[in-house]
Amino acid sequence: MPFVRIDALYADPARLDALGRAVHDALVETIGIPDDDRFQVLVGHDGARSTLRYGDHLGVHRDEGIVFVAITMRSGRQPELKRALYRRIAELARAYAGTEPRNVFVTVTENESVDWSLGDGLAQYAPSAEPVAEG
Structure with a gap:
């Protein structure tokens, strides 16, 4: 159950949709x-009312094509899977949205099963063994 913010x-909306598809795929x-596990917040910044800041840290030259991808997911994925994920996001962002891979900045934050409620006020991935008192 990753939750993604881009x-x-x-x-524009078409580019945001393409980036969302790239990350999901x-x-x-x-x-x-x-x-069918697609939960995303897609935000475009116009550079005036809202913008993004970036630098050339670690020798990667970024420009106005910058895309920040923040993924929150349950812990447990091996480092090689995460590396494959980063690589594939960059490849698909280029293919779907024309975004240069150098402009794709990805972070992953991991948490535990009990940290998720997918609706109805329940922790679906970590159900309680105790009955819930009504009233």
Whole structure:
């Protein structure tokens, strides 16, 4: 159950959709999430009312094509799967949205099963063994 937030500078709705598809397809292909497990927040920044800041840290030259991808998911994926995920996101962002791989900045934050409620006020991945008192 990854939760994804994508922030892109000067991105119209079509580009945001393409970036969302790129990240989702990469998650399906590399770590095996179900195809219908798509929960994303897609945000375009216009550079005036909202913007993104970036630098050339670690020798990677970024420009106005910058895309920040923040993925929150349950812990347990091996480092090689995460590396494959980052690589595939960059490949698909180029193929779907024309985004240069050098402009794809990805972070993964991991948490535990009890940290998720997918609706109805329940922790579906970590159900309680105790009955819930009503009233």
